[in-house]
Amino acid sequence: MNPAYKGVKFRYLILWTLLTIAALAFGGLIYIFQNNGEGIMPIVIFSQFALYGVAFLWLKRAYRKNQIDMKSLFQPIRKSDHLVRKTFFTLFHLTFSLAAVSYLFYLFSFIVPDYLLNLLEDNDSTNAFVNSTKVSSFFLIVLVAPVVEELLFRATLLQKLRVKYGNVAGILISSALFSLIHMNSGMIGHFTIGIFLSIFYLKTKNIWVPIICHALNNLVAFLTLTTSPSGSESTNITETITELQMVGPYIGIYALVCLIFMGWIAVKMIKDINQTTKLDEEQSMNQSF
Template structure:
């Protein structure tokens, strides 16, 4: 087991909550005095805290970096990311369909309480750097590195995976919550298999990069307006969901043994 992993397990949820509240408080304070600061800096602040606590860029970090693919192949990692990307598009299609065809659903989803729960602004989805780099580092360290590890101490591993993934999903906006939950479960399993948080961060990097590429390449919004693309991505989403279910069924047999 790596020293980086050992150090992660020493960080408590209470410590993280204190850091988060302090950083959010600073953002609010600056806003009160008329200085608008992006919530992205909350994520940056959390990462700086982890750098301090984990001795990032030390020999232990370098060893984990070298061993990213020690217990999982690049092909397996990339496959997991791809199926999750296509599944997420399937969920987006369903969410848009629900908004357009279920009476009263739009007003329910966009009620104030749901707006509070979906704190996507913290992830800085407006910027490429924040989305592809800052968000994956912070979220993996938080939800897999701390929440999963600490929850495992008080509940069975299966429940720890589900709870941490629900929290991870709740951080995302409507249309992405379910797919984020599933992605979180996959990242939990990868972390449990590899004991290397850098492997999860890399997978998250690739996932967010692919999502951003789709957005920028599809300038005409064909994925959501062209019938051929909608059918194609829907089929890929169904196949991806099938592959995810099969994979999770196989892995779940060994989860509580880890």
């Protein structure tokens, strides 16, 4: 563990983000007023790129201030990283994530049907937005987001938390916060993939591994959004809910089996990480004497 991460102050990132949001909101209102309420999509895309840009600039400043070499995070991919195995696991996780969301929708269809209708309508709006901004959305979702988010959550936040609270708490807290910023696209799946991206990083000590797995996850999601039919007609939504109620229990069983399997893998891998961390600390103590 690198104690230098203790000096990284995330409150400054929050401040930078809030100021950026305020500036973007002010500029966006002026732009919309000047264009009579039209052309909102460029504002949304620009705002997303701007927020990621601010996060990256903050990371560069935080690393320089605490004398942490960001370039050292990017190691060549080694055979021992088992990248192919990890990418296949990422694809498997996507099936779990889809099943978990579908099962929640199945439950919502009985408990809060009106809320489910709103969710499905929002999903149609997201599909329409991504399809109308394919090029910029591709760069944002598949290329920019994985790099910035992995540097932020795995390379920095995870490291800071594990220095202070240990590996388990660091993995769980950073993954929970990672899922919170993805509330609109499934928190359960983002929490579990956050755990495994954290494990991948700690096992390989190479930020390229979680970045590639994250990019693969986002690429499949992007292709799903751009190839699935869009449209918010009530008949289509009604048919979707009816089909969901027919297969919901089977989807739930699959999601539960996947969750048990992934939980077993995660516990096993975290035990290995804890053991490796303990050995590294003992070696560091021996070298200091």
